[in-house]
Amino acid sequence: MDAISFGTDGWRATLDVFTSERVRVVAQATADYLDSEGHGGETVAVGYDARETSRGFADDVADVLATNGFDVVLPERDCPTPVISHAVAERDFAGALVITASHNPPEYNGVKFLPEDGAPALPEVTEAIEANLREPEEGEQTGEIREEDLVADHADHCRSLVDADLEGLTVVYDAMHGSGRGVTDALLEAAGADVIRLRCERDPEFGGTSPEPDEANLQGLAMAVNEHDADLGVANDGDADRVAAVTPDRGVLDGNRFYALAYDYLLEGDSGPAVRTVSTTFLVDRLADAHGCEVVETPVGFKWVAEAMGEHDALFGGEESGGYTMRGHVRQKDGVLMALLASAAASERGVDDRLDAIAAEHGEIHQDKVSVDCPDDRKAGVLADLEAELPDTVAGVDVAEVNDTDGFKILLEDGTWLLVRPSGTEPKMRVYAEADSPERVRNLLDAGRGLVEPLV
Incomplete structure (x- = not known):
């Protein structure tokens, strides 16, 4: 269970870690969460993408949910995640679990939970699910599993x-x-x-x-x-x-x-x-x-x-x-x-x-980004060190303001900006820049990389 960790958009991992046993653990934790929210016995959608393993993992999820008394609706074939989201919101489902690793390579798979409004789950929801990971219930299925067309x-x-x-x-x-x-x-x-x-x-x-x-x-x-x-x-x-x-x-x-x-x-x-x-x-x-x-x-x-x-x-x-x-x-x-x-x-x-x-x-606006390798356990330290050493100028232009909504967005007097923030999915720090020319963007990114790399 220690291998299961919900990131920005659910749990993703390579297939040596993303196993049937662990997927069933996530399904049980989700069933417990839905029960605690008063959705026991309601209908849950289970979607899946086109990966070789996805339908099998979806069947695992459906089995655990049905054993916990939930009715389950599966699409007739792999289908887009937004189709599942729409079905949840439109048909008053209790929520959905979707088996997908989105844009990751084929050696990955993943699972995400969608609450009853079909929108992405907020951290308090995924944290509640992650805190209750346990082995799934055994016994007969008391819920119904059926396939339906959700695309139309x-x-x-x-x-x-x-x-x-x-x-x-x-x-x-x-x-x-x-x-x-x-x-x-x-x-x-x-x-x-x-x-x-x-x-x-x-x-x-x-x-x-x-x-x-x-x-x-x-x-x-x-x-x-x-x-x-x-x-x-x-x-x-x-x-x-x-x-x-x-x-x-x-x-x-x-x-x-x-x-x-x-x-x-x-x-x-x-x-x-x-x-x-x-x-x-x-x-x-x-x-x-x-x-x-x-x-x-x-x-x-x-x-x-x-x-x-x-x-x-x-x-x-x-x-x-x-x-x-x-x-x-x-x-x-x-x-x-x-x-x-x-x-x-x-x-x-x-x-x-x-x-x-x-x-x-x-006006013309150009933007680009680069990544700097950074272990997950160093990300908070890099941000703390950067806060203590925020510059007065970047690439020759005075800093006008610093926005700390997510990392540090350094707004410059000429209207350009530089953003440094930790990746939510990879062991990297992201550096973004926006300016009125590609050359200016490159200069800002070089300056941003120069700020971050010594701190990692």
Whole structure:
């Protein structure tokens, strides 16, 4: 049980550690938690991704929950995590457990718990589950286990939120062999788009790479967009809760530009606050300010975005790593819905044209990040040492303010910034920088690395 530790988004580990026995322990702890919250005997969804081992682990979870008296609903096949989230919220389930390692390599698997509202579990919930890890109950199953189609209701809801006619739009969709295949592409096609499919066959090995929709892994999508003279390319990660976009001129968009694209499009017909993490671009603030809207800043982690969206009735929320959601939807990042939203924006105005107009009005913004190896047990010490040695200038510019929402975000007099924070998933410190040119970003990152490395 000591090997089980819930991080930013559940427990993930390599398959030598992530075993059936330990998954059953997590399922029992979750059953105990749900009982303690008054949900005994209710229905729990159990989702799973496209990995070779995921259905087997899902069956383990379902068995333990049913033995504890819960009814269990499984999807008919591996499906996106946001589909499970929507089902939980829409059908008043007690919660869900999802077997997924998201964008991690195929040698990993993981499990995450979703409470009754379908949003990410907050730390007090995962801590309560982790504190009660124990061997599972033995005996007969008193709950019912059944399979159902959960995709159709989610698709209908997405179409009700983004009521777009995509006739005449050509979209290349890259499922990266993950759970978005047959879901995101089908949604776009149902809305009228001409969809060209890449990596839409199930491959538990994800073609030998991680199902991470970053620039390095999406070069094939970028080439396909140009080859087919497509209007847009979209991709999902392994469990399709994240999205990435590719345009004809810019290639793979970073998550900050995707946020700006989506929020700008929504502001054309609606109004409301934006929620962003501390690592996400100030371009969001410029867009919001131009429309008289508020921006709410949160620590990194979609659970904090989700919480703030509920508190502020936000129009849009997300983080630069590719997770977003919108008003009216379950407060969970949803790469399927976001692929539809990006396509709707492209159908009204070319994405490159829209981004050009945003840059012309609000200025160019560039961002990048680097990682510095740091053992988990040194992260708190590095932050403490950094706090004691925060500089007065960075890369030749005076410090205007320091924000400690998550790590230390050093705001400079010229409007640029540097952020140092611990990774919630890896033994690393993250260093982010934002400025008006790539060269300035590189200088800031070099300065940030120089601050952190001597402290590790």
